[in-house]
Amino acid sequence: MRAVEARLVALPCEAGVEALIADVESAAARAAKADHADRADIVRFETLSVQLEQQAVLAWSAGAASAALPAAALAELPGALRPGGADPPASLPASVRAEVESWRQRGCAAVAICLPFAPGVEGGDRQEREPPPPAERWESEQGSRGRQAVEERFEAQLQAALGGAGAEGRNAISPSGVQNTVVTEALRRFVDRGGSGGERVDAPVEYRDGSQAENTFPLRALTLSEELGEEPELSLRMALLSIRHTEMDAVVDGAWLRNAEISRKRPAAQTDDLVYEISRAQIAELTRDGSRRLRLQMFQTGLETAVVGFYRAVTMHLLEHPGSLCVVPMYHQAPPRPKKRGRAKKGGVVQSRAPFRPGTGWAA
């Protein structure tokens, strides 16, 4: 087994190098601001970084000054430290920091190179780890099948998340593959304190691709009602995602999220985080930071990351500004069979063969 050798190399900041470092920094800044799924700036950053690192390797091979780094310093280390730039990270050993400072005073940049094929010992610093156990299978305790079983399974996850409060390695909830009606209604039941005396629990959300959302979901956090206490000052009917179900277009005022932004190839948790950030901003704007009462009828689609991200934003807003928001989920129903065409279920909305039924409102 080969080892990873990391070192900082002093690279004289000639015109080309200085411009390259500036380009790397600019690309990094752009990539940091870009959407999670947009890799264009990341690719540019990496391409430029490779050019810089190749120059550093050449300089090192030609005898340029360098300082070896401990593996622990790698995580916080930027690609390059140029003269007059940010201070070296505190995790660097003092001797290395002093050396880097002296290079920078001489007009050199310190460029990190990380070589994975340095001489090493077979399994030298490798930590032995047990294989992960096979996934635990799930079986309905009540022998339910179909949708009821899905609901029972998701509620069991939520219950486990409540039960594991405060424990290390908390139980995450995993909404992947669960119908949006089940996700929405079950989350509402578990966000609602409902008179129980338990403490609020912030449950991690993990998707089936293994990604975990940066934001937890607050459970047992609010006392929910179905409607606002007073008449809303603004009422809107929104589709959760544009383009997904065009039959909704006739009944909504607009779309909450742009499909082109949301439905991109990226880890699921990043979509959840993105929807949460967008929704927080939009809710804050529409309620004028909680000073205006807003009633939203949300015509939903089945993208669970969007549903979870949106209702997390609703919950967080209600925690900060109770009484300023009511969201009524609207669930799509399968089109009626031909013989029943045009007949709506009582209480539902039918528009051009697009029936929806209201779910339980989220208000506090």
Next chain:
Amino acid sequence: MDAGPVGMDAVYEALGAVYAANWSDEVLDLLCVPGDGKSLRTIEEAFEVVDRDSAYALPPELLPLSFVDDRSLACVVIEEGDHRMRPGSILRWHLDEVAPDTQLRLLDVDPVLYVSSLAQELGAREAGLTRMLDEIGPSYQEAYLRNEKRPRDFVVRPIRIACQNVIVGLAAIAQEASFDGLTVVAWQTCEVPHVATHEANRALAALVLCDAFQNGGTMEIRFDRSARVTAGSASYSYDGHPEAQVPASLRRYGRTVGIELGAEDPAAIFPAEARELFLAVTPMRPGLRARVGDAIENRGMAPERLCFSLLSGVWREIELDWLLGTSDLAASILAGGADWRQRPIRQAEMEVCRTALMAGMLFARLDGRDGASADEGPRMVEDRRVGVDWEIDPEIGAVRFFGREREERLPWLAEVVEDPAEPLIVLPRSIVTAELAATVSRLAEEGPVAVVVPRDVPAPRLGKGLVMRCPDRLSDLDKAVEAKLLTARISRG
């Protein structure tokens, strides 16, 4: 699991039970019994067929038990022979000349289990075929293929495996959220003369397990759950697989690789069984299999991810062998790699991945015998492999290639260099350090050694070693690596 009869008495007892039992007409159509029994075929007839049609004489340890297809027989081992001749085992005898490693492959471990599984399989075959060919297939064509729509994972999706225009496997699967696993409502396989024994079951199992992995569930696979297929005005409901349990042919394959499928629940493959099956159906050379075993047991890697990486083509065999053999970063790479903000770690991971790609490309070049530019008539694209083997050297971070065809000149070299002797030691790198140059000089004393670098990397100064240039530039390699890492990041879900 049942390892089959032990001792010759047990074998004869098992054969007696087979000959005495009442079998369905479908089984009697294949079964070979002594004398004028109830079967349509006798052992004597089977021997006559072998004498008349077989390319080689049937080993004396074998007794014909049934016909597998028109050109092969299932035979019971009735005397101890070489390592394959375990008494009671059912081996397949091909009448035609076949590759030595495909002759005498294990069909089952016990005569009673084999014939019983045939009875179960053939008893449900008609219902299964009708389901696949008349209902699920046409419905899928109507609802998805015709509309160029991609089905969601919970939709019942048909799978068809064919080899040289012969269908050898059919299945229909759907992810089922109620137990967070995969439901299978159809599973039909068959043995045909030109396909290796159990290959249909192995390939179908590989596809189904990859789907289960991608769906992100527990990997439980059930054969008793109801499912509905709708297309236009037609609608079909199924209450699980026609056999209502793990299909007999799949259990038979499981026995041949030492896995008892449906052990805890006859209608389901539990996650632990799915894990064993995944490892069994994933083709790996012995060296890689050992390395994968080490990665699972000592480095905490999930077997499912390793198998999926290979079967889905995210990483090829030699590439995975390289990743696991040379770097402790393999676990992170297989999971999609470090975040781009952690540049130094990402830098190291990218170098490991680039070198894996270059090793894979060189292997494909050395092992390929593509006649695109040859003057030998129509271009053949099938089975043009040379049979090159490799060995990863973790100590120096190198690949040793064996079994190459001597060419007039080595590939990827600017100057004409006659192909040197074996083995060729190759060190793929995009960064050539002084330490590496010293290693190459030392190795060059013992035999041919080459450093492989991307096309646009400045020429390294080496003493005796060769410098081979990969046709791809550094940025091309990085692009390919990023595509692989992205696939790994989003493959489950």
